Amino acid sequence: MRNRALAADYVRRARARLPTLDVLYEAQSWADVVRESQEIVELGLKGLLRSVGVDPPRLHDVADVLEAERARLPAPVLERLDELSRTSRSLRRDRELAFYGAEDLTPSDFYRESDASEARAAARLVVETVVPCVPDCR
Numbered sequence: 001m002r003n004r005a006l007a008a009d010y011v012r013r014a015r016a017r018l019p020t021l022d023v024l025y026e027a028q029s030w031a032d033v034v035r036e037s038q039e040i041v042e043l044g045l046k047g048l049l050r051s052v053g054v055d056p057p058r059l060h061d062v063a064d065v066l067e068a069e070r071a072r073l074p075a076p077v078l079e080r081l082d083e084l085s086r087t088s089r090s091l092r093r094d095r096e097l098a099f100y101g102a103e104d105l106t107p108s109d110f111y112r113e114s115d116a117s118e119a120r121a122a123a124r125l126v127v128e129t130v131v132p133c134v135p136d137c138r
Contacts, residue, residue: 010047
């Protein structure tokens with residue numbers, strides 16, 4: 001599948017969400033920064049995959065797909081592939097926990113500023129990496 005418009009839409013939407021991270025960060029809503037960062041990473045990486053002809057699975061973590069399709073990925077992505085994959089895996093683990101919590105865990109008490117800073121930086125890295133590689137997303 002190679003819907004270029006859909007690929008570009010994913011990446012545009014990922015980039016458009018970046019300022020939201022700053023608003024949430026300023027509000028010290030660390031769990032929400034983590035959750036929103038995960039969604040940005042997911043959109044950005046799925047947009048990248050679509051742009052190279054890969055229909056991404058309906059999963060939140062596409063690290064295995066990125067690694068399996070490395071031959072299709074542009075050089076700037078390959079240079080950061082390990083970091084992008086690690087980011088996808090890491091934030092996927094936090095997706096539900098940051099949003100819903102658990103009986104023994106309240107997201108606002110669990111997540112710290114350092115978690116939010118790392119997640120926000122990861123989201124920015126993904127967007128900065130994929131935007132130049134996906135046509136028509138600028």
